[in-house]
Amino acid sequence: MAPAAGSSGALTVALLGNPNTGKSSLFSALAGIPTRVGNYPGVTVEEKVGRFAYRGRLIDLIDLPGTYSLAPKSPDEVVAVKVLLGQMPGVPAPDCVVVVADATNLERNLYLASQVLELGLPTVVALTLGDVAAEKGIRINVAELAKRLGCPVVRVVAPLREGIEALSEQILAAPGTSPPPPVGLEAQRAKVDSSHTLQAQEAIARYAWIEQVLAGVVHTSPTLTRSLNQQIDAVVTHRVWGTLVFAATMLGMFSSIFWLATPFMDLISAAVDMLADLARAWLPPGALASLLIDGVLAGVGGVVVFVPQIALLFFFIAILEGCGYLSRAAFLMDRLLVGVGLSGKSFIPLLSSFACAIPGIMAARTIENRRDRLLTIMLAPLMSCSARLPVYLLLCGAFVPNVPVGFSWLRLPALVLAAMYAVGVVVAAVVAWVLTRTLFRGPAQPFVMELPGWRWPRMEVVLERVREAAGSFLQNAGTLIIGVSVVVWALSSYPHNELSIDAEVEAQRAGWAAAVAALDAGGNPAAAAEREPLVEQLSALDTEEGMAAARRGAAQRQSFLGRAGRFIEPLVRPLGWDWRIGCAAIASFPAREVVLGTLGVIYNLGDVDAGAEEGSSALVRRLRAATWDGTNRKVFTLPVALSLMVFFALCAQCASTLVVIGRETGSWIWPLVSFTSMTLLAWLGAFATYQIGTALGW
Amino acid sequence: MTSLAKVAIGSSAKVTLVNGTDPTAARLLEMGLTPGVNVKVVGTAPLGDPLELEVRGYRLSIRRTEAARVAISR
Numbered sequence: 001m002a003p004a005a006g007s008s009g010a011l012t013v014a015l016l017g018n019p020n021t022g023k024s025s026l027f028s029a030l031a032g033i034p035t036r037v038g039n040y041p042g043v044t045v046e047e048k049v050g051r052f053a054y055r056g057r058l059i060d061l062i063d064l065p066g067t068y069s070l071a072p073k074s075p076d077e078v079v080a081v082k083v084l085l086g087q088m089p090g091v092p093a094p095d096c097v098v099v100v101a102d103a104t105n106l107e108r109n110l111y112l113a114s115q116v117l118e119l120g121l122p123t124v125v126a127l128t129l130g131d132v133a134a135e136k137g138i139r140i141n142v143a144e145l146a147k148r149l150g151c152p153v154v155r156v157v158a159p160l161r162e163g164i165e166a167l168s169e170q171i172l173a174a175p176g177t178s179p180p181p182p183v184g185l186e187a188q189r190a191k192v193d194s195s196h197t198l199q200a201q202e203a204i205a206r207y208a209w210i211e212q213v214l215a216g217v218v219h220t221s222p223t224l225t226r227s228l229n230q231q232i233d234a235v236v237t238h239r240v241w242g243t244l245v246f247a248a249t250m251l252g253m254f255s256s257i258f259w260l261a262t263p264f265m266d267l268i269s270a271a272v273d274m275l276a277d278l279a280r281a282w283l284p285p286g287a288l289a290s291l292l293i294d295g296v297l298a299g300v301g302g303v304v305v306f307v308p309q310i311a312l313l314f315f316f317i318a319i320l321e322g323c324g325y326l327s328r329a330a331f332l333m334d335r336l337l338v339g340v341g342l343s344g345k346s347f348i349p350l351l352s353s354f355a356c357a358i359p360g361i362m363a364a365r366t367i368e369n370r371r372d373r374l375l376t377i378m379l380a381p382l383m384s385c386s387a388r389l390p391v392y393l394l395l396c397g398a399f400v401p402n403v404p405v406g407f408s409w410l411r412l413p414a415l416v417l418a419a420m421y422a423v424g425v426v427v428a429a430v431v432a433w434v435l436t437r438t439l440f441r442g443p444a445q446p447f448v449m450e451l452p453g454w455r456w457p458r459m460e461v462v463l464e465r466v467r468e469a470a471g472s473f474l475q476n477a478g479t480l481i482i483g484v485s486v487v488v489w490a491l492s493s494y495p496h497n498e499l500s501i502d503a504e505v506e507a508q509r510a511g512w513a514a515a516v517a518a519l520d521a522g523g524n525p526a527a528a529a530e531r532e533p534l535v536e537q538l539s540a541l542d543t544e545e546g547m548a549a550a551r552r553g554a555a556q557r558q559s560f561l562g563r564a565g566r567f568i569e570p571l572v573r574p575l576g577w578d579w580r581i582g583c584a585a586i587a588s589f590p591a592r593e594v595v596l597g598t599l600g601v602i603y604n605l606g607d608v609d610a611g612a613e614e615g616s617s618a619l620v621r622r623l624r625a626a627t628w629d630g631t632n633r634k635v636f637t638l639p640v641a642l643s644l645m646v647f648f649a650l651c652a653q654c655a656s657t658l659v660v661i662g663r664e665t666g667s668w669i670w671p672l673v674s675f676t677s678m679t680l681l682a683w684l685g686a687f688a689t690y691q692i693g694t695a696l697g698w
Numbered sequence: 699m700t701s702l703a704k705v706a707i708g709s710s711a712k713v714t715l716v717n718g719t720d721p722t723a724a725r726l727l728e729m730g731l732t733p734g735v736n737v738k739v740v741g742t743a744p745l746g747d748p749l750e751l752e753v754r755g756y757r758l759s760i761r762r763t764e765a766a767r768v769a770i771s772r
Contacts (some may be wrong), residue, residue, distance in 0.1 A: 069728040073721040105756045108730050196733060197719050203727035204734065206755075220755075233740075233757075243744045331759045335745035338761070344748075446722040446747055446764055448729055451757035 010058035011549045012092045013171055014083055014117065017100030018109055019368060020065030020327070020452045022128040022158055025461050028101055029158040030168070031061040037472065038680055046666075047091075054168040066368060068108075070115040071199075075161025075370050084119065096122045096174040098167070098168070099249050103133035103140055103155070104453055110149075110210045117151065125153040126167055131160075132455045137221040148213045151179040158459040172258040185209045219687050226567065229454050236328060246332050249325070250351060257309050257355040258386060264308035272301035290493060291486070294342040299485025302591060303478045306358050308658065313352050317366065320348075320467035326366065327449055334447060340429050341436030343369070343447050346376040350428075351387040353383035355422075357657045358477075361664055362469055371440050375432060377664060378674060380655050382428040384421045384649055387593045391648050392420050394596060399641035416642070423649045427681060476663045477656065483589075484655040488590050492561040504554040505541070514537050515632075517602040530632065533625035549601075556601050558684065561587055575683070576640040576645065576690040578628055588653045595648065599623065639693030651682035702737065703749070703765035709740040711770035731768055732756040763772060 015030075017023040027034075034534025048063040064083055065076035072078040079088065086093025099116050102110040108129075116123055125144065131343040146153040152170040156163035188205040196204065203543060236242050276293045283289040303473045320326040326348070334344030345367045352361030358379040384392075396413040403412050435489040512534045519531045540546030556562055557580075565583025572582040588595035596619065605624040658671040665671075705711050713735050716723050731737065738752040754761040754772050 058715060068725070071724060071728070073725060107754045111728060134743075190741075196715075197723075199719060199724045200727055200733060203724075203732045207730065207732050207735070229718070237741045237743075238748060239744050331748060331750065332743050334761070335743055335747045338747070446725055447761045448725050448764065449759045450729075451750060451759050453757070598699070620718075666720060 006183055010060045010175045011095045011175060012060050012062065013096045013098060014062045014064055014094040015085070015098050016064045016080060016101065016112070017066060017128075018102065018112060018450075020450060021066075021100045021102040021109065023063070023066060023100045025158040025458070025464070026098075026126060026128060026156060027061060027063045028461075028464055029156070029161055029164050031059075034063070036489075047500060050687075054172060058174060059168075059171065059502065062094070069112060072217060073607050076368060079478055084116070084121065089534045094121065096124060096171055098171065099123060101125055101127055103130045104138060104468045105450075106140065106208075107210055108450075109213060110213065111206055111232045113149070114182050114206055114209065115440045117179050118185070120178050120181070121193075122177045123151045123179050124167065124170045124174055125149060125151060126163075127153055127155045128158060129455075130155045131157050132453070135455075136453065139219045141217045145213070148217065149179070149182070150183065159460045166298070167195050178367065182209060183693055184212060188212070228558075232454050236325070237331075238584050242332065243265070246329060249329070250348075251321075252311075253348075254351055254355065256316070257312045257352060257359065261308040261312050261355075265305050268305050268308070269301065272297060272304075272337075287493075287496075291489065294493070295486040295489035296482065298489070299482035299568050302479045302656065303474065306356065306473065307470050309356050310359045310362060310473055311466050313355075313363060314469040315462060317348065317363055318462040321366070321465075322455070322461055324452040324454050327451050330449065331451060338447075341440070342375060342430035343367075343372055343445065344433060345449075346372060346379075347367075349376050349380060349416075350383060350671075353380040353385060353607070356380040356387070357383065357654065358473070359469075361657065361660050362473065364664065369445055372441065373447060374438055374665060374670065375435060377661055377670065378435065378673075379428045379432055381652055381654065381661075381674065381678065382424045382431065382650065383423045385592075385593060387654070388420070388648055390593050391595060392417050392645055394616055394620065395645050397616075398623060399638055401638075407501065416645070419515055420645055420649050423646060423685065427650060427685070429679075431677075433646065472663075473660070477659045480659045481656045484659070485590050488561075488587065488655075490558050490560075491564070492556055492587055497558065500549050500558060501554045504558065505547075505550050508550070508554075509541055510537065536621075553601055553603065556598075557583070571683075574690070575643045575686040576637070577644070578626075578635050580626070581635070581640075583645065585647065585651075585653065588648075592648055592653050595653075638698045639690045642693055642698075645688035646689045647682045647686035649682075650678060650685050653677035700770060701766045702731075702768035702770050703762045704736065704749075705737075705739045707739050707741055710736055711772055712736055713768055714771050715768060715769040722764060723767065724766065726760070727756055727762060730756075731758075737768075737770070738759065750751070 015023060015027055027048070027050060031052045034048045034050045036049040037046065046065070050061045050063070052061065062083060064080040065075045067080045069077070069651055070081055070084070072081050074687060082088040083091050084094065090435055097119075099113045101113055113123075113125055121440055125146075127140065127145075130140075133140065140155075142153050142155050152174070154163050154167045154170055156167055158164070164630060185205065188208045189201070191208070192201045192204050194201065276297055279293050279297065280289065285294065317326065320329065329348060331342035332344065333347035337344055337346055346364070349360045349363040349367070351360075352363050357380045360383070364373045364376045364380070365455075367376060396416050400413040400416050401538050405412050405415050421521055516531060516534050516538065519534075541550055557565075562583055564586055565579045568586070569579040570580045572579070572585070580599070584595045584598040584602060588597040599656050600619050600622075603619070603626060623633070623636050627633055628635055652675045661674055662671040702711065702713070713731055714770050716726050716731060717731055735753060740750040740752050740757065742749050746762075748759050749765055751758045752756065
């Protein structure tokens, strides 16, 4: 573990500023990659510390959450104030505060700076986005500003490392100094009309002081960029054009994480398969090879496969954030989400979750408000992700009658598929409605958001965002996800007894043979359809491959997992499932799409590739033929297929998502809440679907 | 006395008062909507809410419910 801030004689420097001021890129420019990222004890506020050395002096840079004011209104701001005052346990009082101020918006940014100056802490003001300000025709007399503020002011362009050296010098020189109280602020306070509320009086006085400080220091001249800015704004916030631009942007972003990531994901899967083949060739077959290939390697593949989607989404988000569109997207979509107690900032995380909940949950980092962020994280896994699609497609294709509904072009399977997506959204809306009235109760969250000016995104910043997102996922979530994969492998591989596997396979053979004989003796020609799959399974046992698949199926049915499936059978019966489906549902805990593979193994097909035509049609044939134990009643009917789909639409059978929820919220409570509530919802949804479907005679 | 929520798009107004003493009122004041300041309503989102304002040289977005608490004079 990296050392705590301030230990071993390092200077502790707090980095404070409004959101959207380029504070993160200044952090990277000063300290590079953070040496410690975690959560402050007891709150879900990120603690980010970076250690660097300047002129032989160690400096611990604490990145405080973006805040507009030192009058704390959110947990983020409470943390910022506590750290500044040296009241945060485990964090030494800062030796120096660097206040980040956006040069394009100095008037509002100096509000926070004036509050820090009043604390009397050694302060340095870092003036960021100076290049953008220059493009906009804003000129600032930095020397005069420093004189009036009574503290050093350094102009920095963090991505180009301009002014970083000068800022570091000022940081080294600052400790021990104490800026004078803002000159003239008391005089402004005395002037304010006392009929206003106290907080209004304070704000009026502070802004009056800022106006006085900035008079003659900031010069604004109209430039081409400025008018261009307004023209862009006029288009993107236009009722029609703005909506079209927004729809095109979101469609582009969404389809790229849905489709552009696919070739990369296929490449990763292919590489993992290749490694598995290599391992199989080199290792003697047995428990070790199985652990390495089906446990560890499958787990590693299962982790790495998410990286393309995460990287792509954060690439887009960083570009949107960098050019100022992210806030505008939230502005445009706010009305849509207000009804369920969220704000427009949740739109992109939730939309991304239709591709995959993991990047979606990580994208919730862009929501400053803690309550909204948590609520978004709770709702994200309810959006139907791309891993559910193969499950829907297979079941819709196999068990939903392909009949037109109303129009000749609208077919029932397509309608059911759309309904599965709708189920997630509707349930999410209901859950949000309930949560905002229970667990997340409290006063309505104000939506007071800055719409930053347009600027070109900086590639360095964009790539850093991508690197950070992918890196933190691999580092923090990766090992845990691999761990889960190994545990599930062990549960589905043990206990393993050759003799009882042989016995079960032979018992199956005898059972099928007897059933065929009984059908033949009956002489009923209608029984041919029933006879065929039995004969198929019997003759499969005569091939080496078929026998291996049958033995594998028997081994899985006898494993802890199989036993768990039987154990929970009373629980899944009301959903219309037999123990095999229950077993597959449990086995799909590492990832939902695994359910098809597990069904393949349980039904003696070995490893089927349910995504490929051949594998899926073999699986569909087997599923259609499946009967309840000891009867010839079919397991998979339309209500059962529907109940299974609804279950998978709502359940939290995705270990990676739960791990990421744990990492992003900094607590194990939330993944637990997520898992239990979603499993309960999924069960209730599947129960209602099956029971209603059966009652209606589907 | 009328509120910021009723100002037509493209028009400006002068803030006279922010109602209340809760955190939302405090946030509106801190963001620069102090009595005496000039605000321009630049536009609204396609669904009519929230509003886009120009105040103290920058763009600020607030919902109509919040704008309703900001009293103005023309």
